[in-house]
Amino acid sequence: MPHIVFDIIGTCIGYDVMLDAIDKRIGSKLRQHDCNPELFFNAWGAACERDFSYLSLIGHYQPTKKILKSIFFRTLYHAGIKEPESIANEEDLDWLCDEWLKLKSRDGLPEMWKYLRDHGFTIWCLTDGDKERVKGYFLNSKLDMPDENIISCDSLGVGKPTPSVYEFMLNKIKTSSGSDADENIWFGAAHAWDCCAARKAGFKTAWVDVYEKYPCDDIFGTNDVVASGLKEMGEKVVETHAKITKTSS
Incomplete structure (x- = not known):
């Protein structure tokens, strides 16, 4: 999965x-x-x-x-x-x-999350914000996110982009899913530095241009997916994941 x-x-x-x-x-x-x-x-x-x-x-x-x-x-x-x-x-x-x-969700977020879930993805949240505040943002936006799938750096006592944060998240997912297949685990962000750190930890990465506009690949490296808007991000992640899975099987 x-x-x-x-x-x-x-x-x-x-x-x-x-x-x-x-x-x-x-x-x-x-x-x-x-x-x-x-x-x-x-x-x-x-x-x-x-x-x-x-x-x-x-x-x-x-x-x-x-x-x-x-x-x-x-x-x-x-x-x-x-x-x-x-x-x-x-x-x-x-x-x-x-x-x-x-604060509220960006345009296209509910549709993207639904699309990913419809294609079998489990969605997790990793945030520098405190958990209750982030849960409030989801409430403001009428978005459903299981409490156990929201991980705040406050609970870890260390913040992004420290490598151990991403390693913790990767290991948590592998433990919960009973899988050690890195190609099944993605990280999505609008911050190029965030994707860079996640990629170094072992995630497949998807960057979206809704905040920084320019990916600056020359300093942050390249991502598996680059998207214009959240809807496109979800579609490209599903498409790229299917290709990776087919190739590795």
Whole structure:
């Protein structure tokens, strides 16, 4: 039986709610400093991913929601706003953090998951976000995902892209399915670094362009599937998996 593990935030769950929230709350003030709200959001998220990964690597794991809140004013400062408290305060930050809980699925996700399940795939989730928050995103989007198939790095005390996270996930699936066939286990993400780490651990990988647009194969390497949109991703994974299975049988 084939399995596929998905990154959640950024891949399956989009950022539109947060982009709108930032624009609504502090967008006009950001623009007064020649700072585009979308660019600020990307800087905030990228800085969070970096600090999350670095802290994990040095054995000082911190949850993403804590990091996001802690680095908010620093990110404003790095965006060229020398007095961040002049455009945002703690009340603004608390409101924005609450908006993080309202994210919803990207277009095509329900259809992709149904297509994969209809073709025999078991779907898993591997996320840097805390489990309850991710479950809330699924609830917001009316998506069904078994609790036992949602794995948060919080439960491991180490975050992506540390190799042991992907190795844990791969071994968990092999143990649960009673199979040691790597060609039956896929990893799907919109982050090229995520796919790179998963591929090195032994997953077949599928990258989708809904977030980064460019795969940058020259630094991250090539994936088994590259797709434009989630629906195409599911279709290509099923098609490619069938070819791999036929060849190996």
